[in-house]
Amino acid sequence: MASASQPAFDLRRDERAAAPVAAERRSGIIVETDIPARIDRLPWARFHTLVVVALGVTWILDGLEVTLAGTLSGALRESPTLRFSSVEIGIASSLYLAGAVGGAILFGWLTDRLGRKKLFFTTLTVYLVATAMTALSWNIWSFALFRFFTGAGIGGEYAAVNSTIQELIPARMRGWTDLVINGSFWIGAAAGAAAAIVLLDPAFIDPDFGWRLAFLIGATLGLVVFLMRLWLPESPRWLMTHGRLAEAEAVVAGIERRVDPDTRHPGTLPRVKLMTRTHTPIVEVVRTLLRDYRTRTLVGLALMSAQAFFYNAIFFTYAMILTDFYGIPTAHVGWYILPFAAGNVLGPVLLGHFFDSLGRRIMITATYVISGLLLAGTGWLFVNDTISAEAQTAAWMGIFFFASAAASSAYLTVSESFPLEVRAFAIAFFYAVGTALGGISGPLLFGALIETGSRTGVFQGYILGAVLMVAAGLIEWRFGIAAERRPLEQVARPLAFVD
Numbered sequence: 001m002a003s004a005s006q007p008a009f010d011l012r013r014d015e016r017a018a019a020p021v022a023a024e025r026r027s028g029i030i031v032e033t034d035i036p037a038r039i040d041r042l043p044w045a046r047f048h049t050l051v052v053v054a055l056g057v058t059w060i061l062d063g064l065e066v067t068l069a070g071t072l073s074g075a076l077r078e079s080p081t082l083r084f085s086s087v088e089i090g091i092a093s094s095l096y097l098a099g100a101v102g103g104a105i106l107f108g109w110l111t112d113r114l115g116r117k118k119l120f121f122t123t124l125t126v127y128l129v130a131t132a133m134t135a136l137s138w139n140i141w142s143f144a145l146f147r148f149f150t151g152a153g154i155g156g157e158y159a160a161v162n163s164t165i166q167e168l169i170p171a172r173m174r175g176w177t178d179l180v181i182n183g184s185f186w187i188g189a190a191a192g193a194a195a196a197i198v199l200l201d202p203a204f205i206d207p208d209f210g211w212r213l214a215f216l217i218g219a220t221l222g223l224v225v226f227l228m229r230l231w232l233p234e235s236p237r238w239l240m241t242h243g244r245l246a247e248a249e250a251v252v253a254g255i256e257r258r259v260d261p262d263t264r265h266p267g268t269l270p271r272v273k274l275m276t277r278t279h280t281p282i283v284e285v286v287r288t289l290l291r292d293y294r295t296r297t298l299v300g301l302a303l304m305s306a307q308a309f310f311y312n313a314i315f316f317t318y319a320m321i322l323t324d325f326y327g328i329p330t331a332h333v334g335w336y337i338l339p340f341a342a343g344n345v346l347g348p349v350l351l352g353h354f355f356d357s358l359g360r361r362i363m364i365t366a367t368y369v370i371s372g373l374l375l376a377g378t379g380w381l382f383v384n385d386t387i388s389a390e391a392q393t394a395a396w397m398g399i400f401f402f403a404s405a406a407a408s409s410a411y412l413t414v415s416e417s418f419p420l421e422v423r424a425f426a427i428a429f430f431y432a433v434g435t436a437l438g439g440i441s442g443p444l445l446f447g448a449l450i451e452t453g454s455r456t457g458v459f460q461g462y463i464l465g466a467v468l469m470v471a472a473g474l475i476e477w478r479f480g481i482a483a484e485r486r487p488l489e490q491v492a493r494p495l496a497f498v499d
Contacts, residue, residue, distance in 0.1 A: 028275060028276065028277075029243060029275065029276045030273060030274070030275050030276075030498060031240075031245050031273070031274060031276060032271050032272065032273045032274075033240055033245060033248070033249070033271060033272060033274070034269040034270065034271045034272070035236050035237065035240050035248055035249070035252050036237060036270075036272060036487055036488070036489050037269035037270045037271075037487070038252050038256065038269060039167075039168065039170065039236065039237070039252065039255075040170045040171045040172075040487050041170070041269065042170055042255070042256070042259050042260075043170075043259065043260070044170070044173060045258075045259040045260070046258075046259075047255055047258055047259050048168070048169060048170075048177075050231075051164075051165065051168050051169075051232065052165065052169075052177065052181060053228070054225065054228040054229050054231075054232055055120065055161045055164055055165055055181075055229070055232070056161070056165065056181035056184055057184075057221075057225050057228075058154070058157040058158065058161045059181060059182055059183075059184045059185040059188065060184050060185065060187050060188035060191070060221075061127065061154065061157075061188060061218055061221060061222060061225070062154050062157075062185055062188060063184070063185035063186055063187065063188025063189040063190075063191075063192065063341075064188035064189070064191055064192045064217065064218050064221070065096070065131065065150060065154065065188075065192075065218055066185075066188075066189065066192075067188065067189040067190075067191075067192030067193055067196075067337060067341075068192045068195070068196065068214050068215060068217075068218070072196060072200070072211045072214060072319075073086075073089045073319045073320055074200075074319060074320075074323050074330025074333065075200050075208070075210065075211045075330055076089060076143075076211065077089070078330065079208050079211070080208055081138065081208060082137070082139065082140065082143065084140060084143075085451075086320060086447050086450060086451045087447055087448065087451060088140050089320075089447065090443045090444050090446075090447025090448070091140070091144060091444070092140065092143055092144045092147050093147075093312075093443040093447075094443050094444050095144045095145075095147055095148045095151070096147040096148065096150060096151040097151060097312065097435050097436075097443070098148060098151065098436075099147065099148035099149055099150065099151030099152040099155065100151035100152065100154055100155030100158075100431070100432075100435055101151075101155060101431075101432040101433075101435050101436050102152055102155070102432075103123070103126070103151060103152030103153060103154070103155035103156040104155035104156060104158060104159055104427075104428035104429075104431045104432040104435075105155075105425075105428050105429065105432050106152075106156065107119055107122065107123050107152075107155070107156025107157075107159055107160060107428065108156070108159035108160075108424045108425045108426075108427060108428020108429065108431075108432075109282070109285075109424075109425050109428070110122075111156075111159050111160045111163060111424035111425070111428075112163075112279075112280060112285075112421060112422060112423065112424045112425050113279045113280075115234055115235075115238060115239075115242075116160055116163055116164040116167075116234060116235045116238055116424070117164075117232065117233070117234040117235075119156065119159075119160040119424075120157065120160040120161055120164065120229065120232075121226070121229065122156070123153050123154075123156030123157045123160055124153065124157065124222060124225060124226055124229070125153075125226070126149060126152055126153035126156065127150060127153025127154055127157065127218075127222055128153070128218075128219050128222035128223060128226065129149075129219075130146050130147075130148075130149035130150040130152070130153055131146075131150045131153075131215055131216075131218040131219050131222065132215075132216060132219035133146045133149075134146040134147060134150060134215045135212040135213070135214075135215040135216045135219075136212070150218075155428070155431065155432070155435075156428075158411070158427060158428070158431050159424040159425070159427045159428040159431070160424060162178075162411060162415045162424075162427045163235070163238075163415065163423045163424040163427060164232075164235050165177070165178070165181065166178070166415045166416055166423065166488060167235040167236070167237040167238065167420070167423075167488065168235065168236075171485055171486055171487045171488070172356065172485045173356070174356075174412075174416065174485075175352065175353075175355035175356040175360070175412060175483075175484055176352035176353045176355065176356050177352075178408065178411065178412040178415070178416075179348035179351070179352035179355060179405060179408040179409060179412060180348050180349055180352055180408075181408075182348065182407065182408030182411050182412070183344065183345055183347060183348030183349060183352075183404050183405070183408050184345070185344070185404075186341040186342075186344035186345040186404065187341075187345060189337065189340075189341040189344065190337070190338055190341040190342070190345075191217070192214070192217075192334075192337075193333075193334035193335075193337035193338050193341060194334060194338065195214050195217055195334075196214060196333065196334040196337075197332075197334035197335060198210075199211065199213050199214045200330060200334075233251045233254070233255075234247070234251065236248040236249075236251045236252045237420055237488075238420070239251065240274065240276075241274060241276065241277060241420060241421060241494060241496045242276065242277065242278060242279075243276035243277070243278060245276070272489060272497060273497065273498050274494065274496040274497050274498060275496050275498050276496065277421070277495075277496055280421040280422060280495065284422075284495065285421075285422045285425055288418065288419060288422050288495065289418070289422065289426060289429065293417070293418055293492070295479050296417045296418065296479075296481065298475065298479060299413065299417075299475055299476055299479050299480055300410075300413060300414040300417065300426075300430045300434075301430060301433060301434065301437075302471070302472040302475040302476070303364070303368070303406075303409070303410035303413055303414075303434075303472050303475075303476060304410050304411075304414065304430045304431060304433070304434025304435075304438070305433070305434040305437040305438040305468070305472070306368065306438060306468040306469050306471065306472035307368075307403070307406060307407040307410050307434070307438070307469070307472070308434045308435045308437070308438030308442070309437070309438030309441065309442045309464075309465055309468055310371065310372075310375070310403060310407075310438070310442075310465045310468065310469055311403070311407055311442075312435075312438065312442040312443055313438075313441075313442030313443060313445065313446045313461060313465055314396075314442075314446070314462075314465065318333075318336075318337065318340070319333045319337075320447070320450045321392075321450065321458070322336055322389060324450055324453065325455065325458075326388070326389035326392070328389055336389065336393045339393055339394070339397055340393055340396050340397055340400065342397065343396070343397030343398065343399075343400050343401045343404070344400045344401070344403075344404040345404070346401060347367075347400065347401040347402060347403070347404035347405040348404055348405045348408050351363070351367070351402075351405045352405065352408075355405075355409060355412070355484065356484050356485060357484075359482055359484050360409070360412075360413070360480060360481070360482060360483050360484055361476060361477060361480040361481075361482065363405075363409065364406065364409045364410075364413065364473070364476045364480060365473045365474070365476050365477040365480070366402075366473070367402045367403070367405045367406035367409065367473075368406045368469050368470065368472050368473030368476065369469070369470050369473040369474070370402045371399055371400075371402045371403035371406050371469050372465070372466040372467065372468070372469030372470035372473070373466065373470065374395075374398060374399040374402070375399050375403075375462055375465055375466045375469070376462065376463060376466040378392070378395040378396070378399060378462075379458075379459045379462030379463060379466070380459070381395070382455060382458070382459060382462070383455045383456055383458075383459035385455065403469070406469070406473075410430075410434075411427070411431075413476075413480075413483075414426055414427055414430040414431075415427050416483050416488060416491050416492070417481065417483065417491065417492055418492050419492045419493060419494045419495045420488065420489075420492075420494040420495075420496075421494060421495045421496060422495070438468070442465075445461055446458070446461050449461050
């Protein structure tokens, strides 16, 4: 434990202590280090919990934003100022996702080039400002513009945060941790739903003012998270490959002291040899993804695209299904989303450890296929009008108990399957392409299908989502890799490593 006069986890001090060696930040130098092995051997400690909380809150923010967009759709349509149509709400939702695509690509590339720490502050700032401005929207175009930049901040967060977490969490706990963090999206979803229940209640507040207050929740939470991240260190794995070995050693030593002050360096841990580099050229990044790891790229695209369509198509239009087909009042939609969110949180929490024990291939395949089959069955009940709003919600809880674990495993797969030097860009690339193929098209398609008032049309959309999930699961079974409990450097050899 740290002494009373010493901050518990001031890892910035360790980075500052290494500042005099800045002159060593050059490329082309061959060095040896045991940093990866030292990180992976650590027991779980308060340090890891704080990393997960400070960085993993990104998914809570995304869940909050997505839920607000869905639960507030009725209020936006009824607003005397805005009066959005279902199609306009679909456009705004798709622009949010389009922003996430652009932000992921831009900030993902910068994360690999400039470092994890700089970018997870930058992306959070973009999100914080944009979501606050959303509360001041005056028409569809201002609302859509601010949603676009909100999405850009969230998309960039995925790349910067996912790569940092992967590189700081010990290998034996990486799968469960990653799934639980991604599943925390639904904590934000529940918070958004609860906020909507209060802020859209005419007895409590004017709904046309309430939806504006709802968007300010994200900005307030983002400010708190910004302060929480001030103590976080740069990824030692990123530092070591970029010629900043002394800084990386200082950070790891600081973590070891705080995790276990009695830690003694055994001196017998596996060491790796690498040639330092200041950056990885974009040509090499593209070659790595499309040539050297093309099979893994196929798997990543299949998993990300399928889950993006599945989730965004259904969840962005969840409120409209309840109001248009079941006659649920807008102010009551939040009550139906709360149990739905609970199923999504429980899936990764209860199933996550099986991804580390039974293995990635069997669990990813199972969760994808089961999700697709259950959606098809529920869609059949919906099109025949034999299911109530309450039963529909219960069915969706069951579906997304598995689908939440499936979607989280997609992010786990793309963040651990590629070399360290291209990890953030790979996460951004798959998130962007998957979202563009599955996420942007989903809300537009379902918004149009719901506008027709036809249950058959909506059912056809459900079948498309089910087919995509089952196909992605089968692709994982055929081409997936066994990454469970293995160090990242064994799953995908860093480009900087030399024999």
